[in-house]
Amino acid sequence: MKKMLLYIVMTFILFVNVFAAEDIQVVLEQPAVSEAKSGDTFKYNLIVNLPKNYKEKYSSFSVTLLFDSAIEVKSTKLLDEEESKGKLDIRETSIKGKNQNIVTINANDLSVIKGYKLNLEIITKIKKDIGSSSNLKNSFVLSYVDKGGETKSDQKNLESSTKTQNGTLSIKDVYQDSSEIVGNTEKNASVRVAIDKKVVANVNSDEKGNFKVENLDLKEGSLIRIVAETKDKEASLDYIVKPKVESKKSTELVTENNEEKDLYSTIKTLEKLTDYVDFAKNLSTAKASNQNEKRIRAAIASAEYVVVKSEVSTEEINKSLEELQKSIEVIRLPYMAGISKDKFAPNEKITRAEAASVLKRIIDDKAIANDTSSFKDVEEGTWYYDNIVFVEKEGLISGYSDGTFRPKEAMTRAQFASMMANYLKLEEGNNPISFKDVKEGFWASKAINTLSSHGIMVGKSKNEFKPNDKITRAEAATIFNKVLDRKVNKSFLDKYSKNTFKDLNRDHWAYYQVIEITAK
Structure with missing residues (x-):
């Protein structure tokens, strides 16, 4: 009867593991499962505390919780917040051969999160009898991408448990047959130590917060409870004594470390696959061939199946x-390139030859004009010759009255609007914008009104289009993306794009537009 009572009391003691990277704090509230039997159920809560400025500071984050092989996940439920597919997802899976359950919170769009905390309730079942909760090894990985595009990933093993109020308290690991407890807390604090609910010592910490309790006889599975107090601060800690550590051969340690590295590598790859599925599902296939469209649909379906499988192998x-x-890759083509390997020149003006070449690439990159140019300054053998001939013969662009094309001259906003309107062949939309500097009768007024009514081109200000201003390469990139229906996924680009342009900083207004049109 005494043993049963002890088990019931210990079952409802809550242990809290805290892990923070930067100022995102991850907390695992877990029950004490000492003496738990196969088939027993327990509730865990995985909590992510977010700072007040998290939406300004971070683009995305994910928390992956890896349970000990003795624990089986039965169900999960996000409390207080709602899941949103592709934006805020909860995923459960396991890796074949590892016999461990994995639960992941994937936050790719922070705008859908209403508050400052995510609380995931996880119901689990014990798969085999447990002598001591210190035998369990739960761990998790916190990964995030900040607004600067920097990606970080931190791993934490969760073996001991700490619960603090407004003070600090920690102890070194304690093993069976240890005779002392060594820890650190606030300076000059009163420290009370209890073992299996019996107070065994009252000591004070020194000026540096260090304290030590000696002459103890500690057994595996014993519950240590420590409370440290000062006038204005308090902290408490719960800890279960670990089994005695036996020495292992170096080869065994290397094998264990390699297996753990492989497992976390697999978890990260699964997270990456999930991100790619979400990205691919929103990828425009308007310019894709039937064969390539069928291929990506099949790839998405296959990947979705792998992501949701209850058990999946690393190879899969x-x-x-x-x-x-x-x-x-065969659909998301790079329609624009830099002016050199490491320079995009986003603020420089796009030339008429460059603009014509991008449009030709969009229409048919492999097409050959098989004709000659009517423009006297477009010479055969130049890099842009075939491109200009092609768009000219398609009736998409015109030259000047003197018979020139002026390929190296910067293109005006009116000329660009005319070229794109000729290509799109749209009717004027229901929401035309009246620009005071685009008068009726202006040669490109219809093109400008049509594109602006569809939101493809906008004014330089609320009521000015500036038709004779030269258009920049960044502006052109943005418009080409709209024409191609290429949506910018900032979270995905932050994680997986590789910006090779030294003159393109992340704080540039068109950073993501340039990365997308160049397929970086």
Whole structure:
């Protein structure tokens, strides 16, 4: 009867593991499962505390919780917030051969989060009898991308438990047959130590907050409870004594470390596959061939199946990711390039030859004009010759009255609007914008009104279009993306794009537009 009572009391003691990277704090509230039997159920709460400025500071984050092999996840439920597919997802899976359950909170669009805390309730079942909760090894990985595009990932093993109020308190790991407890808390604090609910010592911390309790006889599974107090601060800690550590051969340690690295690598790849699925599903296939469209649809379906499978192998994940990436590459083509390998020149003006070449690439990159140019300054053998001939013969662009095209001259906003309107062949939309500097009768007024009514081109101000201003390469990139229906996924680009342009900073207004049109 005494043993049963002890078990019931310990079952409802709550242990809190805290892990913070930067100022995102991850907390795992877990029950004490000492003496738990196979089939027993327990509730865990995975809590992510977010700072007040998290939407300004971070683009996305994910928390992956890896349960000990003795624990089976039965269900999950997000409290207080709502899941949103592709934006805020909860995923449960396991890796074949590892016999461990994985739960992931994936936040790719922070705008859908209403508050400053995510609380995931996880119901679990014990798969085999547990002598001591210190035998369990739960761990999690916190990954995030900040607004500067920097990606970080931190791993934390959760073996001991700490619960603090407004003070600090920590102890070194305690093992069976240890005779002392060594810790640190606030300076000059009163420290009370209880073992299995019996107070065994009252000591004070020194000027540096250090304290030590000696002459103890500690057994595996014993519950240590420590409370430290000063006049204005308090902290408490719960800890279960670990089994005695036996020495292992170096080869065994290397094997364990390699297995753990492989497991976390697999978890990260699964997270990457999930991100690629979400990205691919929103990818425009308007310019894709029937064959490539069918290929990416099949790749998405296959990857979605892998992501939601209750058990999946590393090989399946890698194979699915590779095929999905290849399927995306043949559709998400780079329609613009830099003026050199490491320079895009976003604020420089786009030339008429460059603009014509991008449009030709959009229409048909492999097409050959098989004709000659009517423009006297477009010479055969130049890099842009075929491109200008092609768009000219398609009736998309015109030259000047003197018979020149002026390929190296910067293109005006009116000329660009005319070229794009000729290509799109749209009727004027229901929401035309009246620009005071685009008078009726202006040669490009219809093109400007049509594009602005569809939101493809906008004015330089509320009621001015500035038709004779030269258009920049960044502005052109933005418009080409709209024409191609290429949506910018900032979270995905922050994680996986590779910006090779030294003159394109992340704080540039068109940073993501340039990365997207160049398919970086």
